[in-house]
Amino acid sequence: MIRRLWGRLRVPAVLGLLVAVVYEVGSAQFLKVLGHIDVLVVVVTFAVGVPSTVCAAWRWCLVARRLGLGLSLGAAVADYYRSMFLNAVLPGGVFGDVYRGVRHGKESGALGRGVRAVVLERCAGQVVLVTVAVPALAAGPSVSAVVGAAGVPLVVAAAVLGVSAGAVALGLWRGWGAARWRRALAVVLAEVRVGLFGRDVLPGVLVLSALTLTGHLGLFVLAARVAGITAPVATLVPLLLCALMAMALPVGVGGWGPREGACVLVFGAAGLGAQQGLAASVVYGVLVLVSSLPGAGVLVVRFLVGRRTGSQIQCEEGVLAECEGADRGA
Numbered sequence: 001m002i003r004r005l006w007g008r009l010r011v012p013a014v015l016g017l018l019v020a021v022v023y024e025v026g027s028a029q030f031l032k033v034l035g036h037i038d039v040l041v042v043v044v045t046f047a048v049g050v051p052s053t054v055c056a057a058w059r060w061c062l063v064a065r066r067l068g069l070g071l072s073l074g075a076a077v078a079d080y081y082r083s084m085f086l087n088a089v090l091p092g093g094v095f096g097d098v099y100r101g102v103r104h105g106k107e108s109g110a111l112g113r114g115v116r117a118v119v120l121e122r123c124a125g126q127v128v129l130v131t132v133a134v135p136a137l138a139a140g141p142s143v144s145a146v147v148g149a150a151g152v153p154l155v156v157a158a159a160v161l162g163v164s165a166g167a168v169a170l171g172l173w174r175g176w177g178a179a180r181w182r183r184a185l186a187v188v189l190a191e192v193r194v195g196l197f198g199r200d201v202l203p204g205v206l207v208l209s210a211l212t213l214t215g216h217l218g219l220f221v222l223a224a225r226v227a228g229i230t231a232p233v234a235t236l237v238p239l240l241l242c243a244l245m246a247m248a249l250p251v252g253v254g255g256w257g258p259r260e261g262a263c264v265l266v267f268g269a270a271g272l273g274a275q276q277g278l279a280a281s282v283v284y285g286v287l288v289l290v291s292s293l294p295g296a297g298v299l300v301v302r303f304l305v306g307r308r309t310g311s312q313i314q315c316e317e318g319v320l321a322e323c324e325g326a327d328r329g330a
Contacts, residue, residue: 036226037283042290044222049291052215053080059124059208063195064117069108078298079104085295088288093247096295097122116188120195121205126248128209133241216244219291223284229276239266243281256285 057076064071079100086096097118105114196205220240221233229236246262260281267277 036228037286041222041226041287045219045287045291048215048218048222049287052212052219053077053084053291055208055211055215056080056121056125059205059212060118060121062201062204062208063121063124064104064114066195066198066201067113067117067191069104069110069113069117071104071108081292081295082298082302083295084292085299088292113191116191117195120192124196124205125209125212128206129213129241129244129248132210132213133238133245136238136241139238213244217241219287220244220280220284223287224280226283227276227279229272229280231272235270235272239263239270239272239277242266243284259285 054073054077057080058073060080061071061073061076064076083096083100086099087093088096090096098115101115101118102111103114104117105111108114196202217237217240220243221236224231224236224240243259243262243266246258249258260278263277263281264274265277267280268274
């Protein structure tokens, strides 16, 4: 019941958050800066986004292969772009990753491992993000003000995630039973050890995760510059890391919502202005959508190929049926 209620209220709640943030800081400034997104900005967006996407897809390849699943880099890049586009346009921000894991698992004949491979590679990226963000916040300027502003939302988010995880674990425990739960946990731990912490995979996962994070930060810095923010990169990075951590919460609508709230809080606390934070966040959201557009092309191409393949199969089946009918008549 709670899950159904949250599914109905999530989109209105996030839209309400966005409306409240825009009303509080004003909309004129970030509507103005959107006009600064020109061809050069789009070119730089792809120059930053393509390498980071390839690195993320490569990370997925490493994890999937260690779990015994076949996955070429080319297919991984195409699937990653598709998942990025779906994440950018659908509520929750994780549907594309779920679809990517399910589809790869079905194609590989191992649905569970396919899904867990995606979960592991995304978790690796989040762990690297938090590992980088904590010392960056500690070393950044105005750290006490930033942490003070972001502290309450982060505590609330952690509490929500903790309660949700506890409820899911309790439901699985009751539904599966202790023995089945222990077996499932043993499988997950074994795959974490093999898929992430193996000596032949861990260095690659860490390096690729760091490169992917660098790309995300580079795109965010570009968005800040487009928004007219001239603060040094060393000042911006801790604030942008806070926003990226907020984006990890699966409560937004196409990535919008928590990021804007976090930017308004931390930019205001750092003395850069809540309006500047909102403008940078909105521009970043637009650039993320632009960088994910190849995923829309992947969706269209695969849809057309699937329809053509289905038509060919139906045609072949029809010809075969006619031949069988002719043989019976003879």
